[in-house]
Amino acid sequence: MTGRGRPRRADVDEGVLRAAIELLLERGYAGLSPDEVAERAGVAKTTLYRRWPTKDHLAVAVVARLQDDDEITDSGDIRRDLPAYLEKIAAGLNRMRGAGRTGDDPSAGTVAELVAAAARHPDVGALERDVYARRNALAHALLERAVERGELRADLDVEALFDQLTGALYYRVLITGLPVGRAYAERLVDTALRGAAREKE
Amino acid sequence: MTGRGRPRRADVDEGVLRAAIELLLERGYAGLSPDEVAERAGVAKTTLYRRWPTKDHLAVAVVARLQDDDEITDSGDIRRDLPAYLEKIAAGLNRMRGAGRTGDDPSAGTVAELVAAAARHPDVGALERDVYARRNALAHALLERAVERGELRADLDVEALFDQLTGALYYRVLITGLPVGRAYAERLVDTALRGAAREKE
Amino acid sequence: MTGRGRPRRADVDEGVLRAAIELLLERGYAGLSPDEVAERAGVAKTTLYRRWPTKDHLAVAVVARLQDDDEITDSGDIRRDLPAYLEKIAAGLNRMRGAGRTGDDPSAGTVAELVAAAARHPDVGALERDVYARRNALAHALLERAVERGELRADLDVEALFDQLTGALYYRVLITGLPVGRAYAERLVDTALRGAAREKE
Amino acid sequence: MTGRGRPRRADVDEGVLRAAIELLLERGYAGLSPDEVAERAGVAKTTLYRRWPTKDHLAVAVVARLQDDDEITDSGDIRRDLPAYLEKIAAGLNRMRGAGRTGDDPSAGTVAELVAAAARHPDVGALERDVYARRNALAHALLERAVERGELRADLDVEALFDQLTGALYYRVLITGLPVGRAYAERLVDTALRGAAREKE
DNA sequence: AGCTAATCGAGACGGTACGTCTAGTCTTAAA
DNA sequence: TTTAAGACTAGACGTACCGTCTCGATTAGCT
Numbered sequence: 001m002t003g004r005g006r007p008r009r010a011d012v013d014e015g016v017l018r019a020a021i022e023l024l025l026e027r028g029y030a031g032l033s034p035d036e037v038a039e040r041a042g043v044a045k046t047t048l049y050r051r052w053p054t055k056d057h058l059a060v061a062v063v064a065r066l067q068d069d070d071e072i073t074d075s076g077d078i079r080r081d082l083p084a085y086l087e088k089i090a091a092g093l094n095r096m097r098g099a100g101r102t103g104d105d106p107s108a109g110t111v112a113e114l115v116a117a118a119a120r121h122p123d124v125g126a127l128e129r130d131v132y133a134r135r136n137a138l139a140h141a142l143l144e145r146a147v148e149r150g151e152l153r154a155d156l157d158v159e160a161l162f163d164q165l166t167g168a169l170y171y172r173v174l175i176t177g178l179p180v181g182r183a184y185a186e187r188l189v190d191t192a193l194r195g196a197a198r199e200k201e
Numbered sequence: 202m203t204g205r206g207r208p209r210r211a212d213v214d215e216g217v218l219r220a221a222i223e224l225l226l227e228r229g230y231a232g233l234s235p236d237e238v239a240e241r242a243g244v245a246k247t248t249l250y251r252r253w254p255t256k257d258h259l260a261v262a263v264v265a266r267l268q269d270d271d272e273i274t275d276s277g278d279i280r281r282d283l284p285a286y287l288e289k290i291a292a293g294l295n296r297m298r299g300a301g302r303t304g305d306d307p308s309a310g311t312v313a314e315l316v317a318a319a320a321r322h323p324d325v326g327a328l329e330r331d332v333y334a335r336r337n338a339l340a341h342a343l344l345e346r347a348v349e350r351g352e353l354r355a356d357l358d359v360e361a362l363f364d365q366l367t368g369a370l371y372y373r374v375l376i377t378g379l380p381v382g383r384a385y386a387e388r389l390v391d392t393a394l395r396g397a398a399r400e401k402e
Numbered sequence: 403m404t405g406r407g408r409p410r411r412a413d414v415d416e417g418v419l420r421a422a423i424e425l426l427l428e429r430g431y432a433g434l435s436p437d438e439v440a441e442r443a444g445v446a447k448t449t450l451y452r453r454w455p456t457k458d459h460l461a462v463a464v465v466a467r468l469q470d471d472d473e474i475t476d477s478g479d480i481r482r483d484l485p486a487y488l489e490k491i492a493a494g495l496n497r498m499r500g501a502g503r504t505g506d507d508p509s510a511g512t513v514a515e516l517v518a519a520a521a522r523h524p525d526v527g528a529l530e531r532d533v534y535a536r537r538n539a540l541a542h543a544l545l546e547r548a549v550e551r552g553e554l555r556a557d558l559d560v561e562a563l564f565d566q567l568t569g570a571l572y573y574r575v576l577i578t579g580l581p582v583g584r585a586y587a588e589r590l591v592d593t594a595l596r597g598a599a600r601e602k603e
Numbered sequence: 604m605t606g607r608g609r610p611r612r613a614d615v616d617e618g619v620l621r622a623a624i625e626l627l628l629e630r631g632y633a634g635l636s637p638d639e640v641a642e643r644a645g646v647a648k649t650t651l652y653r654r655w656p657t658k659d660h661l662a663v664a665v666v667a668r669l670q671d672d673d674e675i676t677d678s679g680d681i682r683r684d685l686p687a688y689l690e691k692i693a694a695g696l697n698r699m700r701g702a703g704r705t706g707d708d709p710s711a712g713t714v715a716e717l718v719a720a721a722a723r724h725p726d727v728g729a730l731e732r733d734v735y736a737r738r739n740a741l742a743h744a745l746l747e748r749a750v751e752r753g754e755l756r757a758d759l760d761v762e763a764l765f766d767q768l769t770g771a772l773y774y775r776v777l778i779t780g781l782p783v784g785r786a787y788a789e790r791l792v793d794t795a796l797r798g799a800a801r802e803k804e
Numbered sequence: 805a806g807c808t809a810a811t812c813g814a815g816a817c818g819g820t821a822c823g824t825c826t827a828g829t830c831t832t833a834a835a
Numbered sequence: 836t837t838t839a840a841g842a843c844t845a846g847a848c849g850t851a852c853c854g855t856c857t858c859g860a861t862t863a864g865c866t
Contacts, residue, residue, distance in 0.1 A: 004814065004859075005814035008815095034847085035848080045849085046817070046819080049850085050817085109316070113320075119310020119314075129377065153398065154399075157391070160385075164368065164393060167373070170372050170375070171367055175316065177326065188364070188365065191358045191362055191365065191393075192393065192396070193397045195393070196354060196393055196396070197396070198354050207835065207836050207837040234827085235826090245838055245840065246839090256828085406832080407831085407833090408841055408842045409832060409842075410843095435820095435822085437821080437822085445844090448845085452842075455823090511719050514715045514716075514718035514722060517715035517718075518716040521711065522712055527712075531778075531780050554800060555800065558799055565774050565775055566768070569771035570771075572778070573773050574770070576718050579728070590767065593759070593763040597795070597799070598759055598796045599754070607864060607865080608864080610810080610811080612812080637852090647811095648813090648855095649856090652854070653811080653812095658854085
């Protein structure tokens with residue numbers, strides 16, 4: 001077998017992503033310029049574009065990186081774990097909320113920009129959905145274990161429940177512009193677990 | 202004194218908005234180019250910019266126009282009205298989903314772009330939040346009447362419930378990319394009303 | 403008739419060409435960067451590209467400008483006017499010779515680059531040939547008047563003669579790399595007028 | 604001691620030059636991309652660059668190869684040999700004229716590119732001038748023999764004459780864009796030998 | 805046979821110029 | 836003062852190209 005060519009530098013991904021995260025948080029999506037990312041990472045633009053063919057690809061890679069750092073803990077008490085998990089998601093959103101802000105705009109434009117970026121390219125969208133699928137799978141498992149333990153209803157629509165909880169956070173951040181935090185997470189969990197219908201006496 | 206000089210053409214707003222809606226649905230947010238909107242509407246760019254100082258302003262105006270067509274019905278049975286209302290929202294989202302799509306990308310990038318657009322300008326954001334606030338107020342009222350009628354719990358966190366229902370739709374469309382429709386709306390309402398916790402025996 | 407839009411700024415051509423000439427002479431063809439020309443001229447890049455769609459177009463415009471400054475004088479004595487004219491051409495070539503030189507390279511790369519630039523685009527090539535055609539027409543006229551006056555042979559091949567004289571200058575500058583100046587111009591004229599064949603006695 | 608390490612493959616030079624000639628004639632100077640030359644020759648870029656440190660070096664090597672095939676014949680009749688020689692040069696130029704042409708551009712950009720290439724690197728320039736010097740030496744010798752034989756004036760400025768003849772060809776091809784061939788060569792020789800001045804009666 | 809040193813193949817990398825694209829402003833003449 | 840038309844500003848973005856570097860795999864001569 002002949003040589004396979006010069007191998008890719010392993011530290012490039014690391015350095016570029018770090019620089020990109022920095023820039024994204026500093027200046028928001030508009031400020032995430034490939035030129036400057038490359039410069040900060042000490043890498044040629046061509047190298048950057050070889051791995052992320054578009055600014056959007058890079059941006060979504062950043063999200064994936066940030067997302068994958070999140071973990072989930074299962075204490076056996078769903079009423080404790082669920083708010084904790086939601087709070088983590090909220091923290092991520094809040095972090096984006098501060099990104100590149102100049103005034104006092106309460107909405108999280110950067111999150112929206114990233115979703116939009118993903119949607120602009122079929123391949124990126126697929127990648128992004130994978131990232132979220134990984135996260136969601138963990139949460140689904142958490143909920144199912146609670147079902148098995150008898151903490152939650154046996155015929156629970158786990159997917160619907162999870163969408164409701166997470167979705168509420170996103171909706172509030174993206175659309176309503178209201179704050180999300182521990183307190184809100186607990187309200188959500190409480191409302192979802194108890195149910196809205198008047199209890200049968 | 203006002204009323205000096207040539208008066209504004211009255212039909213411009215209408216024509217431009219129509220052209221903008223067309224373009225937005227045809228080609229998505231990126232395809233909504235001010236130049237082309239102006240051309241389609243048979244109007245000079247100057248004229249357009251005098252009324253909407255930014256592409257983003259125009260875009261949100263388009264959404265407002267689309268949104269305000271939605272109505273809400275109160276039959277007195279919350280288990281019927283709620284899914285109907287969610288379905289309307291879903292229909293709006295699905296419409297955006299088709300905007301400017303070439304392949305089979307399931308996500309609704311255009312919605313995200315619009316949110317991002319709103320976040321880029323404080324006034325646009327405020328305007329957009331108003332649009333949503335109007336819609337939400339109707340839904341809140343609907344829910345509160347159901348509480349008063351005794352269909353829903355007296356101590357219900359109406360805001361949290363509403364966020365969960367609507368948020369789930371947005372989350373699914375924006376992030377997960379899965380379909381939303383009548384069936385999903387019913388799953389949501391069912392899950393939310395019954396509650397996730399195991400029923401006390 | 404409706405308005406014809408904002409007219410082109412008249413001073414742009416002037417400013418850009420001046421900046422381009424400066425840069426070309428300072429740093430040679432490679433240093434003639436559209437970005438920098440635009441900056442020096444205080445003009446946006448798009449404006450520049452609207453008029454010269456390519457760096458090559460710009461470069462050739464520069465040559466045209468330089469060339470058209472040359473004039474031709476007709477004193478009635480062809481043995482005086484011809485060397486003078488050739489000297490002017492030589493001066494232009496020598497000016498280019500200094501352009502962007504770092505070391506002691508004797509050849510006139512910039513001239514060659516400009517010819518190459520013209521050849522890369524059919525439209526530019528045509529334009530450039532026009533420029534030269536103008537110059538050549540003047541010289542041809544000069545020679546023909548000398549024929550009429552009886553200074554030159556009645557059956558002279560004016561075109562061939564002119565090509566020989568001018569061509570020798572270009573050849574020397576481009577290929578041989580030897581100096582061209584007044585003395586050389588006179589050698590050329592002398593050789594050409596007397597003829598190479600042994601005189602019939 | 605030399606001779607250590609793996610020896611260079613002997614057939615590389617040949618193959619690369621052949622590929623380079625092909626490409627140059629097919630697509631002109633711009634199409635002479637080192638990457639593609641290497642690929643066509645079945646050679647790694649490294650290998651290519653070890654021998655020709657620059658695309659320009661390679662290009663000039665190609666020209667040298669093409670040029671050195673030219674020969675010169677001395678029949679003893681300068682009025683026959685000179686046009687023949689010029690025709691050969693013209694043939695070389697015309698060959699370049701076709702290089703990389705798409706439309707009907709009459710100028711020989713490739714020749715200019717090569718001159719420019721030579722001017723970009725002192726060593727390449729020197730090399731190229733050597734190539735031309737060899738050719739010119741032959742022509743000079745031819746002319747001097749004609750002087751000795753009494754066919755040409757004893758005090759002839761051989762250099763000037765040669766520059767005029769060859770230069771006219773280059774000027775026509777590079778600048779004017781007009782055709783060069785046998786007929787033109789004869790016009791040149793005729794004009795140069797007879798002289799332009801009116802013959803003394 | 806093993807060691808040494810240079811070449812080869814493949815392809816990533818660096819650097820930089822070039823041209824495109826898009827949003828929004830400005831300048832005319834006409835209405 | 837608005838409208839139409841279109842030139843203008845500003846800057847990000849991605850591409851193209853050349854030449855360098857880094858691997859692993861060869862291929863010789865020397866010991």
